[in-house]
Amino acid sequence: MHDTSSSNVARDIAQELAGCGVKLVASLPDNWLIDLITTIEEDTRFVHVRVNREESAIGLCSGAYMGALGSAALMGASGFMTVVYAITKINYTYEIPLFLVLTLRGAVGDHHKHHVSNGLYLRAVLEAINMPYLIIESAKDIPAISRCFHHTRIYTRPMAVLLTRDLLAGRAS
Amino acid sequence: MNYLDCFRALAARRTDEIVITSAGNSSQAWWALTRDSEASFYLDASMSLSSMFASGLALAQPELKVWAFMGDGAFCMNPGMLMVEREMNLPNLVHFLVSNRVYGATSNAALPNFETNDYAAMARAMGLERVFEFRSIEALERDFAQLSAANAPGHTFVVLEVEPFSAAEQKMEQPPFDGPELKFRFGRHIEARTKCTIFGYRL
Numbered sequence: 001m002h003d004t005s006s007s008n009v010a011r012d013i014a015q016e017l018a019g020c021g022v023k024l025v026a027s028l029p030d031n032w033l034i035d036l037i038t039t040i041e042e043d044t045r046f047v048h049v050r051v052n053r054e055e056s057a058i059g060l061c062s063g064a065y066m067g068a069l070g071s072a073a074l075m076g077a078s079g080f081m082t083v084v085y086a087i088t089k090i091n092y093t094y095e096i097p098l099f100l101v102l103t104l105r106g107a108v109g110d111h112h113k114h115h116v117s118n119g120l121y122l123r124a125v126l127e128a129i130n131m132p133y134l135i136i137e138s139a140k141d142i143p144a145i146s147r148c149f150h151h152t153r154i155y156t157r158p159m160a161v162l163l164t165r166d167l168l169a170g171r172a173s
Numbered sequence: 174m175n176y177l178d179c180f181r182a183l184a185a186r187r188t189d190e191i192v193i194t195s196a197g198n199s200s201q202a203w204w205a206l207t208r209d210s211e212a213s214f215y216l217d218a219s220m221s222l223s224s225m226f227a228s229g230l231a232l233a234q235p236e237l238k239v240w241a242f243m244g245d246g247a248f249c250m251n252p253g254m255l256m257v258e259r260e261m262n263l264p265n266l267v268h269f270l271v272s273n274r275v276y277g278a279t280s281n282a283a284l285p286n287f288e289t290n291d292y293a294a295m296a297r298a299m300g301l302e303r304v305f306e307f308r309s310i311e312a313l314e315r316d317f318a319q320l321s322a323a324n325a326p327g328h329t330f331v332v333l334e335v336e337p338f339s340a341a342e343q344k345m346e347q348p349p350f351d352g353p354e355l356k357f358r359f360g361r362h363i364e365a366r367t368k369c370t371i372f373g374y375r376l
Contacts, residue, residue, distance in 0.1 A: 052257055055225075056251065060226070062226055063233070064232060066360055068234075068371045089218035
């Protein structure tokens, strides 16, 4: 049985990221990610960089790859929808791996009507640009995060994990 | 200051710096003057992200000195990058803002508010301390040692006020590399310089 309180989920995700070699974490907040971002900020295994917009995270993490530094970009679904240009231009043109940790906004359980667009288009956009993704919806799925990170290095392109509200709120065992 | 003369002066003073260029004119100029395809990464396929890309690399490899070139067209799309650069405050990064007051890669179309944008003031307003501004080759040559001083405390931001490319200069060759070729040339150079492993990833 997994301990699924939100802080423990955040701790387990951070552990997973550190375990697969992520050192740099670039983030822009989403309410659902606050516990995770706070956990990473306080964890000395990471260099946490608060970015001004999501595209900056794409640039930072791509440059870090060219210096052999493992990295992850954390952002909300809405933020991801603003970075399609940067990802297709940098990460697809040069075949630079990128690991994205996103929120699955607009899905069942999200009570914010302004995220309906993400419910309609987030996964459709990921599929349109041929970006693999995996939905992490329970604590027992968290170990898949490092497998997805490794996949970006083998596939030499971006991949995203999509974290659900129930997972991040500590309601999904 | 003539764009190419400015880059020629910088190229002549470069020692072992790693260079990241941006979309458009800075890539053309750097390629024309250096023909460097190993220690320079031509980030043509990006607007406004060359300094963030350079920051990631500079963070990853602190012993490397990294120069990032960016036009003011790209800068205006993402000036908040300076907040991130200030917070990271990497002593091994120099961000050159090449200000020609136009979108050089798109037929020199004018930038918004081009007559009054004060990029050095914007940088200072975001807390950057090592801010330089050059309007002539003479000044650049005279003060170059200050801006390139290794291990100077904190990140360096340099505004280069240059003239837009002429019609003939606009026709200069773009760096003739497909993306993966450039990635491997550059990455192998970084691996050799730092003994890191970028491409030998094993599970």
